[in-house]
Amino acid sequence: MGERRVVITAGSAITPIGHGKADIVKSLKRGVSGVKPLRRDDLLSEYIHSGVFGTVDYPVEYDFDRRFKKTMGPVAFYACQTVKEVLEEAGLDPDFIRSGRLGVAFSSTHGSPTVQRGIYRQFFSGSSEEYSSVNAVDYLKSMVHTTAVNITKMFGITGRVIASSTACTTGSQSIGFGYETIKFGLQDAMVCGAADEYDTTTVAVFDNLLACSTAFNETPHLTPRPFEEKRDGLVVAEGAGALLLEEYEFARRRGAKILGEVIGFSCGNNGGDLILPNADGIKATLLTGLQSAGIGPEDVDLISAHATGTKMGDVIEAQAMSKIYGDRPPVVALKSYMGHTMGACGAIEALMTLYMMEEGFIAPTLNLEKVDKRCAMIRHVTEPIPDAEIRIAAVQNFAFGGVNTCLFLKRFDG
Amino acid sequence: MALSRESIIHDLNRIFAENFEIEDPDPDENLSQAYEFDSIDAIELLVEIEKILGFKLTQEEKKQAVEIRTINQICDYMEGLAEDRA
Known part of the structure; x- marks a missing residue:
């Protein structure tokens, strides 16, 4: 078997700045922020210092049968809706969907915290009546x-299931592992992505670590501020992103519209601290990714940085990028638009990067008024670049546990 | 507590409509085949049956429900449980 190429043939996302490509591109071009005040939840919100959340504050219409809804929490609704849109866009043959040659690589940070919260409420209620429910x-x-598995059930998918749950690299691993699964001939297509629902527990975790933004509670749209001097932490967010990856010849033969190509993926670990980012670990992952894609740093036209807006994380990522890329490729921090969509961020940011590649523009990092001098050694995008030629882009994501990933996407020119 | 067959069917119809979106199921239809009622629904129904009967079912009593396929069989099952506990 020769080298199998892997192409992207459909994508959709539900994000704090819009649902689907048209809305998201419009928000990126207009500099719209999806960060809103944290909602009261009568449990944690009153104890949390951070008062902001990247919120999906518009209605999402779901047209799912009861037989599917009954096993779905909010996170699965997000996931299944984006996948439904992806499969509709792709127009795959129903026989292929059930053939075992289509698999799923999809996950979330920790399933549905909303449902888990309900379970714990019953456990700790002290009522034996409640326990049985x-x-x-x-x-x-x-x-x-x-x-x-809600995706497999709803669409009758019978191939491989990969549900890698690695916090903030969940989505990028889904795409990366899906890419490798096709590349190495184990499946012909993979539905890839990730989702995370509205959850104040996650905010509380980062709040306790002093990693959440707290200084902009009255002006949510001004945070997070990746790479910026006054940044004060990340903003937790919700959302979902899904992509369909297909083996190139398979996609070509069926006449699929090809949106882009995945040409490389790397995944490594810092091998030490589970929280602090590590420049050496990131650099190693970026280099491995470049090798995987068969390209050099000079070939990369855009970098979507992980850039959560924390004090140290942004500095270490900037240092690592600088060592590999110097100050040539433009770097954008897409979390500045919507906050940190946790497990979903890799999938959503890969899609947004693909959209910019397709449409030929680069959105600037929002709120980047004055670059922190410790992050100034890379090329920040502070103004929109309307006529951008993006042939190859890198999408970087890092997670608690010391996990680092890098995806390389290529524009499809036929 | 004595339960009439009528009141059991009334309660079951309400539960099937509210919990399972199944309106007025035929009492002799196979629920799985006719309405896609599955094992997950059955577990939820057992919780509702406990509420109607007003007592907790033992593991053994729950296992007796495995073979149930129709509304009439559910009624028989519930009447039997109520009688045993009377």
């Missing part, structure tokens, strides 16, 4: 691979 359905709604 914790049942299999709650588990199916809340388990860590709930998105992947």
Whole structure:
């Protein structure tokens, strides 16, 4: 078997700045922020210092049968809706969908925290009457691979299931592992992506680590501020992103519209601290990714940085990028538009990068008024670049646990 | 507590409509085949049956429900449980 190329043939996302490509591109071009005030939840919100959240504040219409809805928590609704849109856009033959040659690589940070919260509420209520209502359905709604298997159920997908749950690299791993699965001939197509729902527990975790933004509670749209002097932490967000990857010849033969190509993926670990980012670990991952793609740093036209807006994380990422790329390729921090969509961020940011590649523009990093001098050694995008020629782009994501990933996307020129 | 067959069917119809979006199921239809009622629904129904009967079912009593396929069989099952506990 020769080298199998892997192409992207459909994509959709539900994000704080819009649902689907048209809305998202419009928001990126207009500099719209999706960060809103944190909603009260009568549990944690009153104890959390951060008062902001990247919120999906528009209605999402779901047209799912009861037989599907009954095992879905909010995170699975997001996941299944984006995948439904992807499969509709792709127009795959129903026989192929059920053939075993289509697999799913999809996950979330930790299933459905909303459902888990309900379970714990019953456990700790002290009422034996309540206990019996914790049942299999709650588990199916809340388990860590709930998105992947609700997708297989709803669409009758019978191939491989990969539900890698690695916090903020969940989505990038889904795409990367999906890419490798096709590249090495194990499947002909993969539905890839990730989702995370509205969850104040995650905000509380980062808040306790002093990693959340707290200084802009009255002006949510001014945070997060990746690479900026006054940045004060990340903003937790919700959303979902899904892509369909196909083996190139398979896609070509069926006449699929090809949106872009995945040409490389790397995944490594810092091998030490589970929280602090590590410049050497990031550099190693970026280099491995370039080798995987068979390109040099000079070939990369755009970098989507992980850039959460934390004090140290942005500095270390900028240092690592600088060592590999110097100050040539433009760097954008897409979290500045919507906050950190947690497990979904890799999938959403890969899609946004693909959209910019397709449309030939680069959105600037929002709120980047004055670059922190410790992050100034790379080329920041502070103004829109309307006529950008993006042939190859890198999408970087890093996670708690010391996991680093890098995806390389290429424009499809036929 | 004595439960009439009529009141059981009334309660079941309400539960099937509210919990499972199944309106007025035929009492002799196979619920799985006719309405896609599955094992997950069955577990949820057992919780509702406990509420109607007003007592907790033992593991053994729950296992007796495995073979149930129709509304009439659910009624028989519930009447039997109520009688045993009377």
